[in-house]
Amino acid sequence: MEAVLKTAFPFIVFSAGILAAFQGVLMIVAYTVLAERKVLGWMQGRVGPNRVGPWGVLQPFADLFKFILKEDLIPDKSTKFVYFLAPLVALSCALLPIVVYPFGPRIADPLGWLVPYVADWPTLGPAVAWIAEQAINMPLTIARIDVGVLFVLGITSVGVFGIALAGWSSNSKYSLMGGLRSSAQMISYELAMGASVIGVVMLAGTLDLNGIIEAQIRSPFKWFIIPQFLGFVVFLIAAFAETNRVPFDLPEAETELVAGFHTEYSALKFALFFMAEYVNMFTVSVMCVTLFLGGWYVPGLGKILQPGSIPYALVSHVAFIGKICFFLFLYIWVRGTLPRFRFDQLMNFGWKFLLPLGIANIILTIVVVYFLNS
């Protein structure tokens, strides 16, 4: 029994970590939707949702229940299997990158304080002591892999299938045009995004997200936004286009394409697309924070709190979430401010301005790194 539990322990820990991280991200996403409606309301001189719960805080749950209870319509001429597959692909590709996010620094001894309290208990005492020993140097990342940046870029690029297949399988002109526009846009801006990341990777010398944060702590600038400002601007603009948000929300141009690729989707299938869009916003915000704003690192915090202690990890984690929330707010702010691009302007901007800018940033970084190293 004990041996079985000890073998199963890593799997239990991973499952619990994945469950906690997914739950946390989905809660943030749900409240991003509420924040978007509230902030847009204020920007337009309205109040926003305020009926469900005090100050409208239960609105996301009300929306979810409504999505679940609505009738699920499937168009008669649609390709059923692909129509069913598309929202699943979109949401799972949006959620998968969560496993490599660096949520915070390592904690040296997270459960050590618990051991003395239960030391006298018959079976629980040794069990807790064993678990505390396993938890030493616990990272706040589910999986620290060597190619974190490539993993996130790769999985999000597979997410294009969800949108393209949704547009195709609905068998409607609006959906097909919306799906084609949206996937063309995502493919085009992926290049600029990848180009803007390379500068950071060269400065850090690793593709591991945690390693990039550690490289930023070691560097004299502390945050890579200072030496990589050009890359940051390119990344931010490409991120708006990647997530199909204003001012690049061509696929959803209501006046010409109704709702784009998800015109024919209703009920929970539409909710999955909706969630995927907001989880993607969260993903690019995490990438932006990790690559350019030092991730969980707060300059000077190590002088106040002991690095590796639990309070240090907590403050760092809150700082990480705070930085992400700033970018989520930026999305909403831009949505309340800017008008929409035309499709040909969007393509010209991506291929003829943003991509050359990204490549120029790479060459500039190569030259600077070469002369600094020699």
Next chain:
Amino acid sequence: MASDVFFFIFAGFAIACAISMVYHKNPLYSAISLVGVFIALSCLYVTLAAPFIAAVQILIYAGAIMVLVVFVIMLLNLDEDRRDNRLGFLYALGGGLGLILLAQTFFVFYAVMRAPQQAVNTAETAGKTMSIGQAMYTEYLLPVEIVGILLLMAIIGGVVMSRRLNQEQIEAVVDKELELRGQDEDKDDYRIAF
């Protein structure tokens, strides 16, 4: 033990997707199955401690090339593939090529079995991004450069073939074509072709 279980899961998934890719009549279903094959293969690379190859497999094959294939299928709106009896000889050809492939596989197995046992690379850096990058830009620099030039040629070829001609260039091409044929045909017929 656990890695064996994962191997059989992913290998089975890869083979199932490959069979479904070959047997589906609808080209879009075949494309989706091929994406499944790529994803299963990249999972196998992960279990073989080659995370970089796995990530690149997803990023390039599943994320870029197959998206373009799906795009083409969607835009052309291909009908289901009808079986054409005139092409019956292709079955025999396919069977012959399959047998050759099988023989090659057995030959590789045989050669691997006969070869002297080599030490497994157990270094910490094996399969990691940095060691792959160092190998690519020192030991294998020439092949990398050749592949780069090949890809550049393909890009330039694509740009040249897809560029739009303006009115004067169309006139020039049509005139040259008519001159070659030496006939006095209607210019508009050719102009449409460009």
